[in-house]
Amino acid sequence: MSSRKRLDGVRRSSAVLMICAFCVVFTTWALASVARADGRATDAYLDETRARWEQAARQIWDTPELGLNETRSAAVLVEILEKEGFSVTRGIGGEATAFAATAGSGAPVVALLAEYDALPGLSQAAGQAKKQAVAEGNPGHGCGHNLLGTASVAAAIAANRERVAKKLPGTIQLFGTPAEEIGFGKTFMIRAGAFKKTDVVLSWHPDDQNRVTNRTRLAATSVNVEFFGRAAHAAASPWLGRSAFDALVLFDHAISLMREHIKPTARMHRLVRDGGSAPNIIADHALGEYWLRDATGDSVNEMLGRLKKAAEGAALGTETRAKVSLVFSLREPVPNDALDAVLQRELDRVGPPRFDDTDQRFAKAMQKELGFEEVGLATKVMPYAQKNGGTASSDIGEVSAAVPLAELNVATRPLGTAAHHWAQTACAAHPLGYKGMGVAAKVLAASAIDVLTEPALVKSAHDDFMVQTKGKPYVSPLPPDAKPVAPTASH
Numbered sequence: 001m002s003s004r005k006r007l008d009g010v011r012r013s014s015a016v017l018m019i020c021a022f023c024v025v026f027t028t029w030a031l032a033s034v035a036r037a038d039g040r041a042t043d044a045y046l047d048e049t050r051a052r053w054e055q056a057a058r059q060i061w062d063t064p065e066l067g068l069n070e071t072r073s074a075a076v077l078v079e080i081l082e083k084e085g086f087s088v089t090r091g092i093g094g095e096a097t098a099f100a101a102t103a104g105s106g107a108p109v110v111a112l113l114a115e116y117d118a119l120p121g122l123s124q125a126a127g128q129a130k131k132q133a134v135a136e137g138n139p140g141h142g143c144g145h146n147l148l149g150t151a152s153v154a155a156a157i158a159a160n161r162e163r164v165a166k167k168l169p170g171t172i173q174l175f176g177t178p179a180e181e182i183g184f185g186k187t188f189m190i191r192a193g194a195f196k197k198t199d200v201v202l203s204w205h206p207d208d209q210n211r212v213t214n215r216t217r218l219a220a221t222s223v224n225v226e227f228f229g230r231a232a233h234a235a236a237s238p239w240l241g242r243s244a245f246d247a248l249v250l251f252d253h254a255i256s257l258m259r260e261h262i263k264p265t266a267r268m269h270r271l272v273r274d275g276g277s278a279p280n281i282i283a284d285h286a287l288g289e290y291w292l293r294d295a296t297g298d299s300v301n302e303m304l305g306r307l308k309k310a311a312e313g314a315a316l317g318t319e320t321r322a323k324v325s326l327v328f329s330l331r332e333p334v335p336n337d338a339l340d341a342v343l344q345r346e347l348d349r350v351g352p353p354r355f356d357d358t359d360q361r362f363a364k365a366m367q368k369e370l371g372f373e374e375v376g377l378a379t380k381v382m383p384y385a386q387k388n389g390g391t392a393s394s395d396i397g398e399v400s401a402a403v404p405l406a407e408l409n410v411a412t413r414p415l416g417t418a419a420h421h422w423a424q425t426a427c428a429a430h431p432l433g434y435k436g437m438g439v440a441a442k443v444l445a446a447s448a449i450d451v452l453t454e455p456a457l458v459k460s461a462h463d464d465f466m467v468q469t470k471g472k473p474y475v476s477p478l479p480p481d482a483k484p485v486a487p488t489a490s491h
């Protein structure tokens with residue numbers, strides 16, 4: 001190659017480089033413009049007020065309360081909503097800690113759900129990667145409901161400010177829904193007519209992933225299985241007694257044998273709540289709490305029929321009497337692809353929580369402690385797919401059969417860790433948990449505004465709902481005389 005040709009080559013390369021550099025600058029500028037145009041007022045408001053929400057979430061985390069006793073937790077959220085001009089009705093469906101907050105008027109009516117109950121025994125120091133209770137045996141936010149409730153309230157307020165600023169038509173509702181962990185908070189609220197005026201419901205749940213969830217939550221039914229026998233002195237005259245505890249043991253064995261003959265998707269779990277008062281007294285009463293779960297409510301009902309037969313059989317064999325009573329029943333959520341698409345669009349736009357190195361290091365330390373793969377936190381949003389999500393049941397299943405509903409997950413704990421664990425309690429008052437909460441609030445607020453500004457969305461959500469429910473009206477699984485009572489307080 002001659003020197004002239006080489007020079008030409010250099011000149012051409014420089015020109016190409018300059019064009020490329022221009023392309024990069026232009027593309028960056030263009031992308032930034034798109035991002036700016038795409039930036040939502042609700043996002044900006046939630047960024048500006050971040051400290052307020054983190055403080056509220058921490059306040060709820062600091063005073064963990066079990067289902068139906070969430071007085072202080074509900075009060076934190078109600079106070080904020082009232083300050084923001086929402087009108088609040090306290091106590092719904094016989095649940096003192098349920099509430100409904102409303103702003104705006106007329107259609108469309110978009111509702112967000114706030115949960116704030118804790119779990120027993122999951123007390124855990126914030127930001128500790130090793131199990132270390134704040135107070136041994138106390139409740140803790142092992143499902144991250146302090147983040148759940150606060151993000152939904154923050155989203156409702158952000159959306160309402162936008163509704164007022166843009167003079168948008170419609171109503172924003174925020175339902176304070178207690179007692180999710182004991183399986184029925186929302187079911188009693190539905191029965192009381194709380195969702196009658198609601199067009200669509202949007203919700204979220206803390207998770208280890210970022211995704212729109214659908215078609216994976218299981219239907220669940222919980223029953224108390226009681227046996228009534230005859231008391232006697234266990235040494236002086238045992239032949240006079242008939243042990244209710246023996247009946248429960250026999251029944252439990254039948255259920256354990258049944259495990260081989262249920263579908264792979266089914267789950268059964270139980271707890272003995274009363275096995276008698278002393279070994280030297282033949283127990284005249286025994287009580288076990290049994291949970292049955294599967295992909296469909298029909299399958300759960302079929303298992304329930306078999307459970308009842310096992311209880312009768314155990315009673316027959318021990319000359320005792322059996323009683324099976326429903327604690328709660330909740331169906332698998334009715335999917336709504338139209339609403340899912342709204343959440344996915346906003347989740348893709350907002351993006352995953354921006355975890356930093358400190359968050360990732362903490363997550364990996366926790367994974368190491370638990371013997372999990374040290375892969376840190378989720379840094380991507382999962383693409384939309386049917387059957388994204390986990391298998392935990394929720395009373396949002398009941399809401400979804402009454403009103404079109406969609407739900408998303410946002411990462412608030414390390415990959416591979418599960419809820420109902422001290423790991424989630426530790427992360428629910430850690431910057432990484434707050435980052436997940438912030439993403440959830442932005443997605444919910446923007447989606448609520450989408451519903452108010454795009455009337456076609458409500459129609460497609462409703463059409464999808466009619467297809468999925470086959471137009472059948474909602475029927476409550478609660479017996480007519482059922483009252484909301486926490487399981488531990490009932491016996």
Ligand SMILES: [Zn+2]
Pocket residue numbers: 143144145180205419
């Ligand atoms: Zn939960």
